[in-house]
Amino acid sequence: MSIENSYLGLDFTISSSILIILIFSLLYIFRKKIFTFYYKDKSLGDFNNKLKAYLESTYPKIKFDYSIFQDAQKEPNPDTRRYLIIDNLVQQFINAKLDENISKKPIPKDKLWDSYVYDSKPDGNKLPKDWSRRKLLVLERDGNICQRCGTHAKPENAHLFNIKSLSDGGYFYLENLVILCNDCYKITTKKNIKYLDIKDALESL
Ligand SMILES: [Zn+2]
Structure with missing residues (x-):
């Protein structure tokens, strides 16, 4: 083998093959850094x-x-x-938008209690004293599903919401109450919409 046709003493074909393999291996190993925009x-x-x-x-x-x-x-x-x-x-x-024409199945009468009708009438800004009992029944009727967005709401993160507001003549009858998740409650009552669970969830995907 003449010295002109060799590189580091190896045959040109072998040494160039090694070089090509080396280049491709490096490109493969560092592909994410080299082709940042593609990745x-x-x-x-x-x-x-x-x-x-x-x-x-x-x-x-x-x-x-x-x-x-x-x-x-x-x-x-x-x-x-x-x-x-x-x-x-x-x-x-x-x-x-929350569909305000949502019609809600009434709860069977045998599940209601003596003071139900009386306490369904609004009394100033006070919530009825049987609020948590109403919440349980509405959660059960709505299958723990937020009626605005459809997400599953755990009872501790679920809120009762008056479809027809008290100022518009809405009552606390169960037919006028729906379950909303945390986010939808904040949005419909216009509170703290800067801090929504959906935002954190999407950012963490
Ligand atoms: Zn919701």
């Missing part, structure tokens, strides 16, 4: 699918519009894109 884009696609699946299974009563996935493509920074997408979906959740 961020791919993970954004996965993220969008995860978001959609989560929203549809957790809040089946809310019809989300996912056109933000397309619109956000214009934004070159993947982190900003994620932010725009989450913000848009949370806003849609906040803006969704």
Whole structure:
């Protein structure tokens, strides 16, 4: 073997093959660092699918519009894109309307008690003294499901809500009460909507 045709004493074909294998191995090992944008884009696609699946299974009563996935493509920074997408979906959740014409099955009369009718009439801003009893019956009737978004609400995170407000002549009859989850209660009563569980959940996906 002549010295002109060798590199480090090896045949040119062998040494160039080793070099090529080495380059491809390094590209493979550091692929995520080298092709950052490709992997961020791919993970954004996965993220969008995860978001959609989560929203549809957790809040089946809310019809989300996912056109933000397309619109956000214009934004070159993947982190900003994620932010725009989450913000848009949370806003849609906040803006969704509670169907005030929801008709609620009455609770069988044998489950009611003597002072039920009397205590169903509003007395100033006071809640009826049998509020927790009413809550249990409504939870059971609504299957622990928030009637605005459809999420499962644990009893400790569930709230009773008057469909027709007291100021509009609503009473505390069980037909006028529905179960709402924490988030929907905050939204319908316009309290603390900066701190919503849905936001934390979407950010942690
Ligand atoms: Zn809800």
